[in-house]
Amino acid sequence: MRASAEPPLRLTGRGRVVLVVLVMLVSCLVLSVARVTSSAAPTGDDRPARVHVVRSGETLWGIARGLAPDGDTRVAVARLAGLNRLETTDLVPGQTLRLP
Structure with missing residues (x-):
């Protein structure tokens, strides 16, 4: 049996930038969804206004x-x-x- 001679995956400078931007976009999306759902969540106060x-x-x-x-x-x-x-x-x- 012969081992595969494929080189390990390496990111270029452009690939790193794309990866960082993608992570930032996903983080912003998660934070904004969390903020919207927390502000719309019931407060537990059942008294009428x-x-x-x-x-x-x-x-x-x-x-x-x-x-x-x-x-x-x-x-x-x-x-x-x-x-x-x-x-x-x-x-x-x-x-x-x-x-x-």
Whole structure:
């Protein structure tokens, strides 16, 4: 029996670059899928979301003060604005706000 005389597989410089780029693309794909699935995963909090319907004369500051009477109202306003994706503190009667 005679052993095969084939040389071992060797990568050229271009082959190495292609391999590195391929590994990076696969890694990015895996990370982006993981990020999407983790943000869409249930949080385990089965409580219904609390909402508040804005009445005439109410302000975001007043609602925030009611939610955190002993805390910093500025922090509560920022949290409410972020949770509801508000670009301004102006409210409209009948508007629905999600509460933290």
